Amino acid sequence: MTQQYAERATNVAPTGARNAELSDLVRILEDQQSRKLDVIAPASALRFREGNLTVQGVESLITEDGVTDVDGIYRPTAVADEGICDKLRIPLAYLRRMRAENVPLLDENVNAWLRQEPERRFMLRAFRGEAGPGMPPAEGVARALLSDSYKLMDNFDMLCAALDGVKQSGHPTRVTGCDLTDRRMYVRVESEAVAVQARELLRGYRSPFDGRSGDELPMISAGFVITNSEVGSGAYTITPRAVIQVCRNGLTMAKDVMRAVHLGGKQDEGVVSWSGQTQRKTLELITSKTADAVRTFLSREYVAAKVTEMEAAAGRTLAEPTKTIEHVTKSLSIGTEAKDMILSHFIRGGQMTAGGVMQAITSTAQTLTDADQAAALEALAVPALTAAAAHG
Numbered sequence: 001m002t003q004q005y006a007e008r009a010t011n012v013a014p015t016g017a018r019n020a021e022l023s024d025l026v027r028i029l030e031d032q033q034s035r036k037l038d039v040i041a042p043a044s045a046l047r048f049r050e051g052n053l054t055v056q057g058v059e060s061l062i063t064e065d066g067v068t069d070v071d072g073i074y075r076p077t078a079v080a081d082e083g084i085c086d087k088l089r090i091p092l093a094y095l096r097r098m099r100a101e102n103v104p105l106l107d108e109n110v111n112a113w114l115r116q117e118p119e120r121r122f123m124l125r126a127f128r129g130e131a132g133p134g135m136p137p138a139e140g141v142a143r144a145l146l147s148d149s150y151k152l153m154d155n156f157d158m159l160c161a162a163l164d165g166v167k168q169s170g171h172p173t174r175v176t177g178c179d180l181t182d183r184r185m186y187v188r189v190e191s192e193a194v195a196v197q198a199r200e201l202l203r204g205y206r207s208p209f210d211g212r213s214g215d216e217l218p219m220i221s222a223g224f225v226i227t228n229s230e231v232g233s234g235a236y237t238i239t240p241r242a243v244i245q246v247c248r249n250g251l252t253m254a255k256d257v258m259r260a261v262h263l264g265g266k267q268d269e270g271v272v273s274w275s276g277q278t279q280r281k282t283l284e285l286i287t288s289k290t291a292d293a294v295r296t297f298l299s300r301e302y303v304a305a306k307v308t309e310m311e312a313a314a315g316r317t318l319a320e321p322t323k324t325i326e327h328v329t330k331s332l333s334i335g336t337e338a339k340d341m342i343l344s345h346f347i348r349g350g351q352m353t354a355g356g357v358m359q360a361i362t363s364t365a366q367t368l369t370d371a372d373q374a375a376a377l378e379a380l381a382v383p384a385l386t387a388a389a390a391h392g
Helices: 022-033 078-088 092-101 103-116 155-169 276-297 300-314 321-331 336-349 354-367 371-379 381-391
Strands: 017-020 036-042 046-049 052-055 061-063 066-068 072-076 121-127 140-147 174-180 185-197 219-228 236-244 249-252 258-260
Touching (some): 022 174, 052 140, 072 078, 078 092, 078 103, 092 103, 155 185, 155 276, 174 371, 185 236, 185 300, 219 249, 219 300, 300 381, 321 336, 321 354, 321 381, 336 354, 354 371, 354 381, 371 381
Antiparallel strands (some): 017 174, 185 219, 236 249, 236 258
16 A cells, blocks of 8 residues: 655654555554643643744643643644634634745734633644653644634544444454545445445446446445544544445445534643543444444445435436536536546546546545545545536
């Protein structure tokens, strides 16, 4: 498997992976767990200096493992910048311009709004920097600025609970790929034991990757994708996902998603540390919900019903494919670069129908290096099928 790793700051755990093995994802998540720092802090303890977020005056946490220092410098990720804009009501485009062109003005703007409500509290999610013995504290990473009622549901814990739920469901499955970004974790699971024929849906289709024919391998497997965000970019979800075996295109059925949101009660100031009982109850619920969702999504009846729904629109022949793709991509707010790629995949796929547009979108999604963009594009495949069939 190809992998991409992104270093957000010196001495900070890698935060990214694309099409990674499950074992690689687990290793990265374990690495991150040891560097995580979550703190509830008032606005009076937060300031911007030289474009970085500084924390000062927050009490350290003393445990059996030692002292966890909170005060220090944290370099914001793009996600953290978005959170700062949201919480302080600063236009994101303006913040990005200040960061690029006038950092002192950025400091002045953010600090002015922080001083407006000094008692207002936030949750800061960060990675600690690591310094050698006798060295000053290293720069950390500010991952997100969130509400003080944000409920911690970390990727590693959620993954373990979800996989336990998959095991309890009793279905034979395998993890086919994992992505990790600053925003989300994605884990794709498939069961080739649960597959149905989709001859009408795949009639005349060729894989744009190796030219194999959908007529020769007209099978679609059941699956789902597990998604979680630690930084406020979405709930924990399990979304059903059909996998077209001839090309490995994935079709996510967003309307049937199962969610668990990151909302809880207000928390006290200082370093956030959940009790074992609270964590256990949350994770037991995730395991139970996951098992129920898997039993529903990994059934031939469910997949066959979804295939039947898609086949009704997929066979619609397109009189002017280029104009249809232009219409579909515009209506779904798909950018020009992605639109050109979709058109290329559509031509190589050889299926001059509304179904061919759907296939072109999912195969294009496979080629994107940005996992968040790939997931967003794949989720548009079924709406694109409907739009293409209606446009004709």
